[in-house]
Amino acid sequence: xxxxxxxxxxxxxxxxxxxxxxxxxxxxxxxxxxxxxxxxxxxxxxxxxxxxxxxxxxxxxxxxxxxxxxxxxxxxxxxxxxxxxxxxxxxxxxxxxxxxxxxxxxxxxxxxxxxxxxxxxxxxxxxxxxxxxxxxxxxxxxxxxxxxxxxxxxxxxxxxxxxxxxxxxxxxxxxxxxxxxxxxxxxxxxxxxxxxxxxxxxxxxxxxxxxxxxxxxxxxxxxxxxxxxxxxxxxxxxxxxxxxxxxxxxxxxxxxxxxxxxxxxxxxxxxxxxxxxxxxxxxxxxxxxxxxxxxxxxxxxxxxxxxxxxxxxxxxxxxxxxxxxxxxxxxxxxxxxxxxxxxxxxxxxxxxxxxxxxxxxxxxxxxxxxxxxxxxxxxxxxxxxxxxxxxxxxxxxxxx
Amino acid sequence: xxxxxxxxxxxxxxxxxxxxxxxxxxxxxxxxxxxxxxxxxxxxxxxxxxxxxxxxxxxxxxxxxxxxxxxxxxxxxxxxxxxxxxxxxxxxxxxxxxxxxxxxxxxxxxxxxxxxxxxxxxxxxxxxxxxxxxxxxxxxxxxxxxxxxxxxxxxxxxxxxxxxxxxxxxxxxxxxxxxxxxxxxxxxxxxxxxxxxxxxxxxxxxxxxxxxxxxxxxxxxxxxxxxxxxxxxxxxxxxxxxxxxxxxxxxxxxxxxxxxxxxxxxxxxxxxxxxxxxxxxxxxxxxxxxxxxxxxxxxxxxxxxxxxxxxxxxxxxxxxxxxxxxxxxxxxxxxxxxxxxxxxxxxxxxxxxxxxxxxxxxxxxxxxxxxxxxxxxxxxxxxxxxxxxxxxxxxxxxxxxxxxxxxxxxxxxxxxxxxxxx
Ligand SMILES: Cc1cc2nc3c(=O)[nH]c(=O)nc-3n(C[C@H](O)[C@H](O)[C@H](O)COP(=O)(O)OP(=O)(O)OC[C@H]3O[C@@H](n4cnc5c(N)ncnc54)[C@H](O)[C@@H]3O)c2cc1C
Numbered sequence: 001x002x003x004x005x006x007x008x009x010x011x012x013x014x015x016x017x018x019x020x021x022x023x024x025x026x027x028x029x030x031x032x033x034x035x036x037x038x039x040x041x042x043x044x045x046x047x048x049x050x051x052x053x054x055x056x057x058x059x060x061x062x063x064x065x066x067x068x069x070x071x072x073x074x075x076x077x078x079x080x081x082x083x084x085x086x087x088x089x090x091x092x093x094x095x096x097x098x099x100x101x102x103x104x105x106x107x108x109x110x111x112x113x114x115x116x117x118x119x120x121x122x123x124x125x126x127x128x129x130x131x132x133x134x135x136x137x138x139x140x141x142x143x144x145x146x147x148x149x150x151x152x153x154x155x156x157x158x159x160x161x162x163x164x165x166x167x168x169x170x171x172x173x174x175x176x177x178x179x180x181x182x183x184x185x186x187x188x189x190x191x192x193x194x195x196x197x198x199x200x201x202x203x204x205x206x207x208x209x210x211x212x213x214x215x216x217x218x219x220x221x222x223x224x225x226x227x228x229x230x231x232x233x234x235x236x237x238x239x240x241x242x243x244x245x246x247x248x249x250x251x252x253x254x255x256x257x258x259x260x261x262x263x264x265x266x267x268x269x270x271x272x273x274x275x276x277x278x279x280x281x282x283x284x285x286x287x288x289x290x291x292x293x294x295x296x297x298x299x300x301x302x303x304x305x306x307x308x309x310x311x312x313x314x315x316x317x318x319x320x321x322x323x324x325x326x327x328x329x330x331x332x333x334x335x336x337x338x339x340x341x342x343x344x345x346x347x348x349x350x351x352x353x354x355x356x357x358x359x360x361x362x363x364x365x366x367x368x369x370x371x372x373x374x375x376x377x378x379x380x381x382x383x384x385x386x387x388x389x390x391x392x393x394x395x396x397x398x399x400x
Numbered sequence: 401x402x403x404x405x406x407x408x409x410x411x412x413x414x415x416x417x418x419x420x421x422x423x424x425x426x427x428x429x430x431x432x433x434x435x436x437x438x439x440x441x442x443x444x445x446x447x448x449x450x451x452x453x454x455x456x457x458x459x460x461x462x463x464x465x466x467x468x469x470x471x472x473x474x475x476x477x478x479x480x481x482x483x484x485x486x487x488x489x490x491x492x493x494x495x496x497x498x499x500x501x502x503x504x505x506x507x508x509x510x511x512x513x514x515x516x517x518x519x520x521x522x523x524x525x526x527x528x529x530x531x532x533x534x535x536x537x538x539x540x541x542x543x544x545x546x547x548x549x550x551x552x553x554x555x556x557x558x559x560x561x562x563x564x565x566x567x568x569x570x571x572x573x574x575x576x577x578x579x580x581x582x583x584x585x586x587x588x589x590x591x592x593x594x595x596x597x598x599x600x601x602x603x604x605x606x607x608x609x610x611x612x613x614x615x616x617x618x619x620x621x622x623x624x625x626x627x628x629x630x631x632x633x634x635x636x637x638x639x640x641x642x643x644x645x646x647x648x649x650x651x652x653x654x655x656x657x658x659x660x661x662x663x664x665x666x667x668x669x670x671x672x673x674x675x676x677x678x679x680x681x682x683x684x685x686x687x688x689x690x691x692x693x694x695x696x697x698x699x700x701x702x703x704x705x706x707x708x709x710x711x712x713x714x715x716x717x718x719x720x721x722x723x724x725x726x727x728x729x730x731x732x733x734x735x736x737x738x739x740x741x742x743x744x745x746x747x748x749x750x751x752x753x754x755x756x757x758x759x760x761x762x763x764x765x766x767x768x769x770x771x772x773x774x775x776x777x778x779x780x781x782x783x784x785x786x787x788x789x790x791x792x793x794x795x796x797x798x799x800x801x802x803x804x805x806x807x808x809x810x811x812x813x814x815x816x817x818x819x820x821x822x
Pocket of ligand 1: 096129130131132133137138139140162163164165166215372375376377378379380381382385686
């Protein structure tokens with residue numbers, strides 16, 4: 001057992017912390033700052049910031065240097081996530097590209113794809129979105145219907161994707177498309193890279209429960225996509241998609257822990273401000289939430305140790321997803337308990353309407369957001385089935 | 401950064417498991433469990449434990465021990481939990497920790513060698529009947545010349561122990577204990593100055609040990625009555641020492657609980673994979689499978705928490721003050737111009753008080769949940785005396801309340817994270 005970092009990692013952490021202290025605008029760290037901006041304004045600010053971060057050498061921490069990365073260790077990447085969260089740097093605008101597409105291209109992309117995709121992604125010149133879900137295909141991803149018909153060197157894509165995060169701001173989409181209608185379910189799929197500026201693409205925002213529109217739906221009518229823009233081989237889309245989704249497994253939960261722990265501490269402050277910190281049932285509820293958050297931290301240390309040892313967590317990554325999503329969501333159930341009878345007010349201490357010491361807008365938005373985290377990225381039900389069958393070895397639930 | 405067991409620790413875990421499977425399986429556990437009149441202390445098992453060095457794990461090398469820490473001790477405790485093993489290993493190790501940390505060097509020399517070699521069974525008596533965790537739960541008083549009066553309850557293996565470590569309230573020096581109590585009708589309150597830990601010979605005159613019956617046949621409990629026996633004070637003991645000892649006890653109990661929870665889950669998965677109803681294994685029904693998946697997540701988290709807590713205690717100096725509470729009182733609501741602006745918390749922070757409370761509360765709740773599910777998902781057979789489920793369930797129920805139950809530890813966590821109650 002050793003919870004210290006090697007000198008080069010400690011140096012890196014110090015360097016990043018100093019850079020963030022110098023470069024991150026102080027106003028951005030103020031609670032609620034981002035909720036005062038419009039969605040486009042917020043996106044543009046974050047896009048520019050992330051680009052500056054990459055140019056300063058703090059993007060692609062664990063990417064090989066040949067792709068424009070820093071060539072660092074998984075520990076450095078995990079600590080960078082934690083430091084960014086600690087400094088309240090804004091969330092990435094290119095998370096789906098960075099988390100999923102980039103490592104997939106590094107693993108199975110052609111040389112042209114590697115040079116054409118990776119560096120521009122790191123600089124945020126190209127924003128990516130993920131086109132997997134469709135109206136009739138959610139958890140059952142293998143049933144996607146969007147089809148690509150071969151036309152010379154191109155495919156003509158028809159169909160619809162939905163719940164596409166960042167659809168409105170994205171430049172390109174990696175999409176699971178049925179390119180061989182004759183082949184059975186999982187066989188006839190390909191992972192195509194679609195330019196969303198092409199003719200025949202229509203993007204419509206969808207307003208979310210929280211009131212903002214971070215996702216949307218994307219319609220394709222005869223959209224021309226060069227066959228060269230297929231990653232991982234034609235007809236091999238299912239395997240490529242599984243490889244792509246597996247890259248979430250290496251992700252350690254350190255950055256998440258740091259974010260959630262700040263939300264926790266903010267909620268404790270709200271409890272104090274409202275005098276609810278003496279309520280025994282609120283106290284016990286807050287204590288239980290801290291147990292789960294701290295367990296997430298220990299788990300992050302465990303995951304990082306395994307990754308540093310070169311081990312693939314495999315299906316055990318479903319344990320990580322269940323723990324972080326449920327700990328995070330549960331925390332905001334306790335937030336409601338803290339607010340008690342005033343749960344319906346945005347400014348419970350405000351004297352006349354809006355003014356007052358306690359602005360809950362940001363926490364409230366986060367509270368609504370947590371309802372989604374047990375749905376996307378494999379719903380909790382799907383994760384439990386994976387743990388039951390693949391980790392515990394229980395018999396398959398689809399047995400007749 | 402290495403948050404895992406070392407290869408040596410893994411090997412130790414395997415050795416303990418293999419030896420126990422070979423020498424003391426559930427049939428042997430059952431014999432002890434059902435022998436309610438017996439002392440619950442199978443001598444052959446004890447000799448094996450002593451020979452293997454598992455009693456000397458925390459004994460310093462210069463006392464003939466292995467000189468390891470709580471991380472290693474919890475490896476053994478987990479395996480013992482998995483085997484629902486009877487015997488005074490945990491109580492002996494814990495008593496040894498009291499002597500090692502707070503005893504004089506003469507006391508350490510006299511006790512630790514024999515204890516590590518299995519020649520000495522020891523236990524701790526830290527609370528009175530109905531007593532809670534720490535000073536308020538103690539019902540033994542010490543006079544200034546070291547005589548002990550009062551009672552301890554639920555003392556593990558006191559009936560076979562050669563040595564007791566007793567926690568006693570100590571009166572302020574100027575007060576004559578006993579005299580004051582008489583003046584106020586016998587029950588009342590002598591001003592208490594502090595707490596001391598005392599070594600007591602259970603066979604001495606002035607000590608009575610009376611077995612207490614209980615549902616968990618994987619252990620034996622007793623009440624200890626002290627009527628003026630002379631205790632040998634551990635010179636380094638005080639409130640903080642008691643808190644330290646309770647934390648170590650909590651880590652060992654939590655380790656036992658996660659070991660038994662993991663094994664209970666494993667056995668349940670095996671049973672439900674084989675048991676067929678409606679033409680398919682019952683383990684293929686989502687209602688059951690998803691619950692077991694959640695329990696796997698909980699056990700995994702409890703395992704991490706115990707490992708982290710053991711490490712936190714090992715790597716923390718002795719001088720954590722008792723009843724730690726944040727020094728700053730919560731700010732007044734009207735002063736909170738920016739109430740949601742809080743200092744960030746670092747991912748690699750180590751805080752032993754918090755870590756132990758988290759580990760014990762998580763392990764207690766998880767072990768109770770898993771063993772209850774073990775009964776449920778075995779159906780009728782799970783509710784029989786003949787089946788082994790109840791060993792796991794009953795041991796979990798008892799240990800969940802030992803060294804602070806979940807509620808005690810949640811209250812401690814709230815004190816640290818939310819602030820003082822008043
Ligand atoms: C905020 C947000 C962002 C998203 N971003 C993207 C994105 O960028 N790109 C993208 O492709 N998709 C995205 N999604 C879609 C997401 O991946 C799907 O919502 C998810 O896979 C679930 O599919 P579904 O909505 O069709 O629900 P369904 O699959 O219809 O599920 C409905 C309910 O049934 C349960 N269920 C389904 N199958 C089973 C089963 N076998 N056993 C037990 N229970 C089952 C589910 O858990 C759920 O509770 C996003 C979703 C959200 C909420």
